[in-house]
Amino acid sequence: MGWDAFGLPAEQYAIQTGTHPSITTKNNCDTFRRQIKELGLSYDWDREINTTDPNYYKWTQSIFIKLYNTWFDDQLQKGRPVSELKIPEDILKSGKAGVRKYIDSKRLAYYDDAQVWWCSNCRIVCANEEVLTDGSHEKCGNIVEKKNLKQWLLRIPLYAERLLKGIDDLDWPEGIKDMQRNWIGRSSGAEVDFNLYGLEEKLTVFTTRPDTLFGATYMVIAPEHNLLDKITTPEASRSVMDYIKSASLKSDLDRTDLSKEKTGVFTGRYAINPVNLKKIPVWIADYVLTGYGTGAIMAVPAHDTRDFEFAEKFNLPIVCIQDPDVTDADQKKRIIAGKECWTEDGKYINSSDKQTGIDINGLNKETGISEITSWLESKGIGKAKINYKIRDWLFSRQRYWGEPFPVIHWDDGEITLVDEKELPLQLPELEKYLPGETGESPLSNATDWLSVKDSSGRTGRRETNTMPQWAGSCWYYLRFIDPKNDNQIFSPEKEKYWMPVDLYIGGAEHAVLHLLYSRFWHKVLFDLGIVSTDEPYKRLFNQGMILAFAYETETGAKVASDLVEERDGKFYHKETRDELRQIVAKMSKTLKNVVNPDDVTSKYGADSLRLYEMFMGPLDVTKPWDDKGVKGVFGFLSRAFRFISNPENILPGSEEDREILKGLHQTIKKIQSDIENLRFNTAISAMMIFLNLIIKKGKITLTTAETFVKVLSPFAPHLSEELWLILGNCSTIAYEPWPSVNEEYLKEDVFEYPVSFNGKMRFKIELPVNMDKNEIISIILSDERTKRWLGDKEPSNIIVVPNRIVNIVIK
RNA sequence: GCCCGGAUGGUGGAAUGGUAGACACGCAGGACUUAAAAUCCUGUGACCAUUGCGGUUGUGCGGGUUCAAGUCCCGCUCCGGGUACCA
Structure with a gap:
C-alpha cells in the first residue's frame, strides 16, 4: 500500500483549520x-510507503x-x-558563465519564468x-490574472519520440493509448522564416501545410510573442495593448474555443510571403497559442477552418x-x-511565381x-520540422x-543542488501555510530554514517552491520493490526480479x-541504468468510478442527501x-452522498x-452505488452459508x-x-446460478461443498474460512490450491x-452435437413447425452453424 | 472547442456477428405467521391476444453492410472522463 499524501486538499484543510497537514494525513x-x-484486502503491509515520509521523499529529491x-x-x-556533455569550442571560449548557461540549456530540469x-x-x-469561466477565483470572486513566476x-x-514509440507495445486500453498519442501530438511540417517590412528580425512560423504558402x-x-513589441507599430500600439490585456484574462481553453467569436487586432506591420513576395499583414490574435510551435x-484562410x-x-x-477533390459542382x-474552406486534398492552382x-x-x-x-531548404528560409504538442512540464508549486x-x-546568482548525502531535505515546521508577500511559496516564511551559508561564507536562500503531487506518485511502484532500503533507492537485483509492473x-x-x-521518469531512470526496463507498466486496466444517487429540485439545484426523505418510492425535501429528482453523480462531500464502508460492514459484513x-458491473465501467444491491449479495x-453449514445437506461418500x-x-x-479477465460480476453470477442449482437439488457431497467454498473464497474470504472449518477442516482455506x-x-x-426464419427465432429443436449439416437440414425441413412457417414458399437458402444456429432464408 | 469513453426492462447489468434481457435488485401474487420481519414458491421488457397455442414490437436517434446487427460501417443526440497547478 502506498499513500500519495502530499497535495492541495490536505494543505487547504490546514489553512482552514490550522492543523498541520502531517497530522490530518496521518489520521x-x-x-x-x-x-x-x-x-480483508491482501496488501503486503510490510511494503507500506507514504510519499510524505522523509525516508520516501528523500528518494524523490534524489530523482x-x-x-x-x-x-x-x-x-x-x-x-x-551532464558530465558526458561535450561543450562546443565557441562556448568554451565565452567563459565560465557561458558554459554554465549552455549546460543549463541542456538539463532535463531547468529554472525559468x-x-x-x-x-x-x-x-x-x-x-x-x-x-x-468568468475569470474569477472561485474562493474569493476576485478576477485572477496571469503572472510570471520563477x-x-x-x-x-525531448522524450516525445520515445514516449510515442513506446506506446505501441503496451498492453493498455486502446483509448488510453490514443489519448497519449494525441497528447504528445506529433506533427510533421516545416518552419518558415518570413521577412518583415522595416525590421531586421524574421518571423518564424511552424506549419503542417507548407504547400499552402501561396494561399x-x-x-x-x-x-505573448516575444517579437510583439518590435512588430507593433506606434500607430497600432494602443489597440494592441488593450487587446493583450483582455487576452491575458482568458484561459487557453477559452481561447481555443471554436464556438466563441474570433478576436484579434492588426499590429500595423507587414511581412513578405517568401513564395510570391506579396505584402501580407501581421495580426495578433489569441487563437494562436504561445506554447505551441513558434x-x-x-494564415491560409482558404484551407484552414480557424483562419477562414x-x-x-x-x-x-x-x-x-x-482545386478540391469534390464532385459537387456548386x-x-x-x-x-474563396467562399468556403477546403482542408482536404486537391490539385494546386495559383501556385507558381x-x-x-x-x-x-x-x-x-x-x-x-x-x-x-x-x-525552402535550398533557399535557406525554412526547413522540415517535427513539432510536438506536449510542452515542458511545469514542475513547481507555490x-x-x-x-x-x-x-x-546563492546570492551571487549561482544555483547549486544539495548533495545527495544530505538528503532528505526536510520540510520545516510552519505556523502559517499561507504564501509570502510577493507570491512566494509559504516556505519563504521559514526564515531559519531558508538561509544557508557555505564554508567560504557565501550566503544563499533555499528554493521555496515545492514539487507537485506528481513527483511522489511518478515512481512509487519502484519503492515497493525495496521499501525499507536506507542506502539505495532499491536494490538492483530486486528491481530486476520485480519490474515491470505486470x-x-x-x-x-x-490517462x-x-x-x-x-x-517519462522511468525512461530517464532506464537511460541512467537505474531501472532495467524501458517501460514501467506492462498491462493497464482502468477501473470505473463508483457514483452515487443524489437529488435535485425541479430547477436542477442539488440537495444534500441528508435533507431527503423517501416515501412510496418518491423523494421529497x-x-x-418539494418532490425531488433522483440523479446519479460523483460521490462528494457537498452532496453528502458518500458511502462509508464502516456503515456497510457493520450492517452486512465485509464480504x-x-x-x-x-x-x-464490469470493473471498467462507472456505475452508481445502490444500498439495495448490497442486500442482494448479502442474500446470496x-x-x-445456510445451505453449506447445514449437515443435513452434506452427503457422505463421493458419488455425486x-x-x-x-x-x-x-x-x-x-x-x-x-x-x-477481471470480470468479477459474471463470476459471481455463475456462483449464484450454481447455488440455485444445489439448493433445488437439496443435497451435495462433501467434496462438492468444499470445492464450492474454495471458488467462493477469493471473493468472500471471511465467510469461506468459516464454512471451511464447519466442513471439518482445521487449517486455513487461503492456501488451498484452486x-x-x-x-x-x-x-x-x-x-x-434455435431455428430462425429470416433471422427471427421461431422454435427450438434438440439434435445430437455431431450431426452433419445435411442431416440437420432434412430433419428440420420435415418438422411440422417448419412447414407452418414456410407456408407455400420454398427456402432460398439454409444456413447451419454447427452447435449454434439454423437460419432459413425465404425470399 | 479538442481528445477518449459510454448509452440494453422500473434499477444494476448479461450476451466469440448467431435464441436480446443471464444473474441480481425492485415490484406483484402465494405459502409460513395472530401479525410483521426473515425465509420459501410463482410471475415479471412493452403492446396485443388469452380458453390455450401464441403474435407484434424492442438494445439513445437516422441510414448502411450481412443469411443474421446490442455487437461491424457512416452521420447525429445526450451523458461521463481528460484538457497540462485536483491527482
Missing part, C-alpha cells in the same frame, strides 16, 4: 488502513537531482549524465480548476490554391471563389509538401505541502498526465416538502461489501449427481476465466438448435 491514512484491513544532472542526446535518443494564474486578493497561485520545468518534449494572405502572432502562424473564420470576420483576403465553385521560380501547380498535397519544403526542492539559490489498475482520469509523467463492489451469502458435477465444473471454469476443471463432466451429447 486519514490510519482510518483507510483500518478499513482496508477490515475488508530530481538526477533529472537536473541529465541531458538528452538527440543522436542516441537517450538521456546521459513561467506563467501562472495569480489571485492578488488571496495572494495565491490558483489551479486552473479554481478559476471560473519555476522549475522539466524538458519532457497565405496574412499572419498571426500570439499575444507562437506564430501563416478569422478572415471572414475581419475581411482579410481568401485565396484558394487547391461546392467546388464556392471553394475556388516567376520571380521566385517556384511552381507546384497540378501537384497533389503529398508531393506539394515535399516540393515546397525542399525549395505550496507548503510538497517535497522541498534540494536547491540553493498489471496496473487505475482510473481513466490518469494522460500521471501515466505519461511516470513513463425534508424542509420544503457483502466486497462482493457487491464486484457484482455491480446468507443462502450459501451428474447434473451437479456438470454445474460445478462449469462454474469453476467460468470463474477461472472471469478472474483472469480446484481443477474436469472437462469430462462438461461434454454435451445434444444441442438445442
Whole structure:
C-alpha cells in the first residue's frame, strides 16, 4: 500500500483549520488502513510507503537531482549524465558563465519564468480548476490574472519520440493509448522564416501545410510573442495593448474555443510571403497559442477552418490554391471563389511565381509538401520540422505541502543542488501555510530554514517552491520493490526480479498526465541504468468510478442527501416538502452522498461489501452505488452459508449427481476465466446460478461443498474460512490450491438448435452435437413447425452453424 | 472547442456477428405467521391476444453492410472522463 499524501486538499484543510497537514494525513491514512484491513484486502503491509515520509521523499529529491544532472542526446535518443556533455569550442571560449548557461540549456530540469494564474486578493497561485469561466477565483470572486513566476520545468518534449514509440507495445486500453498519442501530438511540417517590412528580425512560423504558402494572405502572432513589441507599430500600439490585456484574462481553453467569436487586432506591420513576395499583414490574435510551435502562424484562410473564420470576420483576403477533390459542382465553385474552406486534398492552382521560380501547380498535397519544403531548404528560409504538442512540464508549486526542492539559490546568482548525502531535505515546521508577500511559496516564511551559508561564507536562500503531487506518485511502484532500503533507492537485483509492473489498475482520469509523467521518469531512470526496463507498466486496466444517487429540485439545484426523505418510492425535501429528482453523480462531500464502508460492514459484513463492489458491473465501467444491491449479495451469502453449514445437506461418500458435477465444473471454469479477465460480476453470477442449482437439488457431497467454498473464497474470504472449518477442516482455506476443471463432466451429447426464419427465432429443436449439416437440414425441413412457417414458399437458402444456429432464408 | 469513453426492462447489468434481457435488485401474487420481519414458491421488457397455442414490437436517434446487427460501417443526440497547478 502506498499513500500519495502530499497535495492541495490536505494543505487547504490546514489553512482552514490550522492543523498541520502531517497530522490530518496521518489520521486519514490510519482510518483507510483500518478499513482496508477490515475488508480483508491482501496488501503486503510490510511494503507500506507514504510519499510524505522523509525516508520516501528523500528518494524523490534524489530523482530530481538526477533529472537536473541529465541531458538528452538527440543522436542516441537517450538521456546521459551532464558530465558526458561535450561543450562546443565557441562556448568554451565565452567563459565560465557561458558554459554554465549552455549546460543549463541542456538539463532535463531547468529554472525559468513561467506563467501562472495569480489571485492578488488571496495572494495565491490558483489551479486552473479554481478559476471560473468568468475569470474569477472561485474562493474569493476576485478576477485572477496571469503572472510570471520563477519555476522549475522539466524538458519532457525531448522524450516525445520515445514516449510515442513506446506506446505501441503496451498492453493498455486502446483509448488510453490514443489519448497519449494525441497528447504528445506529433506533427510533421516545416518552419518558415518570413521577412518583415522595416525590421531586421524574421518571423518564424511552424506549419503542417507548407504547400499552402501561396494561399497565405496574412499572419498571426500570439499575444505573448516575444517579437510583439518590435512588430507593433506606434500607430497600432494602443489597440494592441488593450487587446493583450483582455487576452491575458482568458484561459487557453477559452481561447481555443471554436464556438466563441474570433478576436484579434492588426499590429500595423507587414511581412513578405517568401513564395510570391506579396505584402501580407501581421495580426495578433489569441487563437494562436504561445506554447505551441513558434507562437506564430501563416494564415491560409482558404484551407484552414480557424483562419477562414478569422478572415471572414475581419475581411482579410481568401485565396484558394487547391482545386478540391469534390464532385459537387456548386461546392467546388464556392471553394475556388474563396467562399468556403477546403482542408482536404486537391490539385494546386495559383501556385507558381516567376520571380521566385517556384511552381507546384497540378501537384497533389503529398508531393506539394515535399516540393515546397525542399525549395525552402535550398533557399535557406525554412526547413522540415517535427513539432510536438506536449510542452515542458511545469514542475513547481507555490505550496507548503510538497517535497522541498534540494536547491540553493546563492546570492551571487549561482544555483547549486544539495548533495545527495544530505538528503532528505526536510520540510520545516510552519505556523502559517499561507504564501509570502510577493507570491512566494509559504516556505519563504521559514526564515531559519531558508538561509544557508557555505564554508567560504557565501550566503544563499533555499528554493521555496515545492514539487507537485506528481513527483511522489511518478515512481512509487519502484519503492515497493525495496521499501525499507536506507542506502539505495532499491536494490538492483530486486528491481530486476520485480519490474515491470505486470498489471496496473487505475482510473481513466490518469490517462494522460500521471501515466505519461511516470513513463517519462522511468525512461530517464532506464537511460541512467537505474531501472532495467524501458517501460514501467506492462498491462493497464482502468477501473470505473463508483457514483452515487443524489437529488435535485425541479430547477436542477442539488440537495444534500441528508435533507431527503423517501416515501412510496418518491423523494421529497425534508424542509420544503418539494418532490425531488433522483440523479446519479460523483460521490462528494457537498452532496453528502458518500458511502462509508464502516456503515456497510457493520450492517452486512465485509464480504457483502466486497462482493457487491464486484457484482455491480464490469470493473471498467462507472456505475452508481445502490444500498439495495448490497442486500442482494448479502442474500446470496446468507443462502450459501445456510445451505453449506447445514449437515443435513452434506452427503457422505463421493458419488455425486451428474447434473451437479456438470454445474460445478462449469462454474469453476467460468470463474477461472472471469478472474483472469477481471470480470468479477459474471463470476459471481455463475456462483449464484450454481447455488440455485444445489439448493433445488437439496443435497451435495462433501467434496462438492468444499470445492464450492474454495471458488467462493477469493471473493468472500471471511465467510469461506468459516464454512471451511464447519466442513471439518482445521487449517486455513487461503492456501488451498484452486480446484481443477474436469472437462469430462462438461461434454454435451445434444444441442438445442434455435431455428430462425429470416433471422427471427421461431422454435427450438434438440439434435445430437455431431450431426452433419445435411442431416440437420432434412430433419428440420420435415418438422411440422417448419412447414407452418414456410407456408407455400420454398427456402432460398439454409444456413447451419454447427452447435449454434439454423437460419432459413425465404425470399 | 479538442481528445477518449459510454448509452440494453422500473434499477444494476448479461450476451466469440448467431435464441436480446443471464444473474441480481425492485415490484406483484402465494405459502409460513395472530401479525410483521426473515425465509420459501410463482410471475415479471412493452403492446396485443388469452380458453390455450401464441403474435407484434424492442438494445439513445437516422441510414448502411450481412443469411443474421446490442455487437461491424457512416452521420447525429445526450451523458461521463481528460484538457497540462485536483491527482
